[in-house]
Amino acid sequence: MGRTQSREALLQACASGDRTALHSLYRVTAPQLFGLALRILKSRELAEEIVQDSFVLVWRNAYAFDPDRGAAMAWLASIARNQCIDVLRQRGRETPLDHAAMEDWEDEASSPADLAALSQDARRLQDCLDQLEESPRKILRLVYYEGMTYKEAAAHLGVPLGTVKSWVRRSLVRLRGCMER
Amino acid sequence: MNYADPELRDQLAAEYALGTMSGPERRRFERLLSGDRDLRDLVEDWELKLNLLAESAPAVEPPAHVWDEIARRIAPAPALVREGAPVREGRFGRLWDSLGFWRGVAALAAATAAALVFYVAILPRSVAPEQIAALDERLARIENATRGLTGTPGEIAALGDRLASLARRVDAMASPPTHVAVLLDKDQRPMMTADLDIADGRLVLRLNLKPPRDFTAKVLEVWLVSPDGTRRSLGLFPSERPGTTTALFLPHDTAEALAKAALAVSLEPRGGSTTGLPSGPILFTGALVPVAL
Numbered sequence: 001m002g003r004t005q006s007r008e009a010l011l012q013a014c015a016s017g018d019r020t021a022l023h024s025l026y027r028v029t030a031p032q033l034f035g036l037a038l039r040i041l042k043s044r045e046l047a048e049e050i051v052q053d054s055f056v057l058v059w060r061n062a063y064a065f066d067p068d069r070g071a072a073m074a075w076l077a078s079i080a081r082n083q084c085i086d087v088l089r090q091r092g093r094e095t096p097l098d099h100a101a102m103e104d105w106e107d108e109a110s111s112p113a114d115l116a117a118l119s120q121d122a123r124r125l126q127d128c129l130d131q132l133e134e135s136p137r138k139i140l141r142l143v144y145y146e147g148m149t150y151k152e153a154a155a156h157l158g159v160p161l162g163t164v165k166s167w168v169r170r171s172l173v174r175l176r177g178c179m180e181r
Numbered sequence: 182m183n184y185a186d187p188e189l190r191d192q193l194a195a196e197y198a199l200g201t202m203s204g205p206e207r208r209r210f211e212r213l214l215s216g217d218r219d220l221r222d223l224v225e226d227w228e229l230k231l232n233l234l235a236e237s238a239p240a241v242e243p244p245a246h247v248w249d250e251i252a253r254r255i256a257p258a259p260a261l262v263r264e265g266a267p268v269r270e271g272r273f274g275r276l277w278d279s280l281g282f283w284r285g286v287a288a289l290a291a292a293t294a295a296a297l298v299f300y301v302a303i304l305p306r307s308v309a310p311e312q313i314a315a316l317d318e319r320l321a322r323i324e325n326a327t328r329g330l331t332g333t334p335g336e337i338a339a340l341g342d343r344l345a346s347l348a349r350r351v352d353a354m355a356s357p358p359t360h361v362a363v364l365l366d367k368d369q370r371p372m373m374t375a376d377l378d379i380a381d382g383r384l385v386l387r388l389n390l391k392p393p394r395d396f397t398a399k400v401l402e403v404w405l406v407s408p409d410g411t412r413r414s415l416g417l418f419p420s421e422r423p424g425t426t427t428a429l430f431l432p433h434d435t436a437e438a439l440a441k442a443a444l445a446v447s448l449e450p451r452g453g454s455t456t457g458l459p460s461g462p463i464l465f466t467g468a469l470v471p472v473a474l
Contacts, residue, residue, distance in 0.1 A: 017368055017393055019255065026248055031240035038241055048247050055251045060370055063390050063423065070229030077235030078228035089204035122236040143201055144234050150201045172195045179230060
């Protein structure tokens, strides 16, 4: 089953007021955004709210999407994830971080099958992540998928705050260097 | 901290995009972002890179009611804006010509606009912190009244974004506006933002989106719609290109009247309506709300 229209084209159709395009975009992207929101917020109710708000925001702001600057999926995800982070920071965590449960996936290596499903840009980011050392990579993933602050990441890993900060900062710079190569 | 240091700017942009800041740090950084376009670009670049990770998130199918709610919230607004040119004869023509209809437009636009005051508190991009506290009390009261009509704070924030960027441009030009409006189309999209300075009668309008219309020999005309349903032309909008900003300078009494009224934009023959009243379809409307506290 091939996508008949790219997510980018669907977003641009949304900008011209095409509701069907938003529904198609929802069908191809909502599961991933819902999955991301669930992982960060650990609450179905909140994650559902975030997905709703995000798509309404997408509908209203689609005209601001510029395909030359980045991928549609990343644009959508930044809308959804920013809202997740705001919720976490404003209300605090409703469910405390479950350190044991995180061990299972926090440094899962990307399998060839998983990689094949990714867009070219996302695969490149994964490649670049894989080039980082284990601990910085682990922290970056934790921070992204759990929405952790530096402090939370430091406590979770039992590493000094300063170390966490410098790992993340250095990794970010290396990541960008790698992606722009 | 020296926020002019490029390395620090880049680092903060990345950390904001990644979301590692605490709540207060995040809000502080957002205040910095509000006045700094280059910094916003840096943040967006980082966001578009880091959020490629979302593709690797486990997909979970959301329940069906999630889409139903989205569909409800983006559904066309009834009666706020009417599609189709008014016909001079028949039922529809009478409706179009009736003051009652126009009073409805003014009232609905005002209800939508009330929600905008809410945005000022949620997205205090160009408002001083001490003003926000003063807003809180007022907001609590209008919050319930406006929620049903306009949706969540997130949506209002989206309108607010547009408004804030306009407000910033005006800030750079002259004194801050006393009243603002977001004009929505029938799909509730923020087509135009308006910004009024009642002291010098300056009305700054910015078109955000291209109306899906044929503009051959057509032009956008801006109307003041009073609460009693009367309307008068304020002038023509120069282009249908998104991003176009124009300033109209209004006589003092017109500016005063506008502060308590709504704006409507209609599609008219080139040169504007010849009847003194809107003759083409109304594409978007929105009421003015005061920003001064």
